Amino acid sequence: MNQYVFVQSEAFESIEVLDLDPHVTPATLFDRCLSLVGHDTAYGLYLEDRDDVEGLDALAEIAAGMRLHLHRRRHLSVTVCYAGHQIQRDFRPGTTIRRVKRWAARLLSISVSDAAELMLQVEGSDQRPDEDIHIGTLTQDCGLKFDLVPSPRINGAQPDEAVLRRHLSEGRFIAGCQRRWTYHTLEWPHLFVSITARDGRRVGLKIDCSGYPNQPPTAVPWDQARRQPLSQNAWPKGGRVSLVFNPRWQSGTALYLPCDRTAIAGHGNWLHEHPSLIWDPKRGITQYLEAVHEVLQSHELIDEAA
Template identity: 40%
Template sequence: MTAMPSPVRDPGLARLERDLASAEFDSGVDAGLWRLVSLDWPVLVVAITAGDDRELGMRLDVDGYPVTAPAGQPWDLARNTPLSVQRWPTGRTAETVFHRDWSPQNGNAPYLACDRRGLMAHPNWAGERPERAWNPNRTITFYLAEIHRELGNARLPDGHQ
């Protein structure tokens, strides 16, 4: 009798789990910058703290991680659905990142060089903004830190978590 081959584990999942268990990720959790809500490969759901100390849910498609950038969208954690545009963050840079005239046509993606859809729409960003652009050496913590930075002065409308 031959043994059944064990299923091959996705290397992206293995890398993501390592990154989520890292001291770098944990330091953001400990500082109250973000928290892990769930991981159901290839979907990662996190909550990121905005400037008003309220949480913005984000659903990230991490298929292809880390070679491919995460593809994020604001997420209603209570309903487990996309967050309505009316409940997106407002104030200063938040409105340029959660771009009401660009993001909805692009999977509600943040308008950033670390996001898959942002990079697909603007391939020049990788060369023009390398310090903010995703590359395969980045970790999920980099992505979360970029979103958190843009939410630093943001307010979340009433009805948020």
């Protein structure tokens, strides 16, 4: 059985997933990773949260689920500011936000309970990276600067957001990022993704996840480049596809799917007609994305170029 390895990089919009032979060697893995950046030998490959110089070469075997990082710099200078204090040290680009935060909290003598209410924010922006993000994805330069700020997830009492973020870090979602969808960002309560259609186009979605996971999500087609609803003449079309992506239904504010919060209202018959598509909180957001992806693989889909 093949195994997945997850790769982050400054060069990627989202996590890349490699499907590997279980007996792959470190040299072959390195070559596969370099192929993601056009075999640019300026890139080095780093293990997540490891500082050792040997890195991949020191491994006896490649473990399933291993998390790696491709970057053109061996070290990044990281500065963290908090309450008038400023600390700095170098990290490998494969270092997670989680590890940087733990280091900062320890050095700044922040208690565990207080640290739980704080998160790192990129200085001069409102960007607050998830804790499993590698710092190398945030810059092509040699340094990063963060402010340690109060977490809205704690003071805002939004456990639904915390559950969604956990689901976004799980293997099923990340594996889907390989070919089926692209994760852009989470701006609570909205998740922004693009689903890959049969003809190769990427159909953007803005997904409202309020009440997650007990309440089903609901989505609207989205123009990620312009940060606005997708023009209705650009919606996917053709047979069943047009039933799900129907701009005339609910004024184009939702998808006509049994797992959609808006669509399920008034469709009690779907409970026995489409049981596999009824929202299941245990399957979570991946269920919704899989349902949309399946629709966009239909041979009834009219090619975008047609």
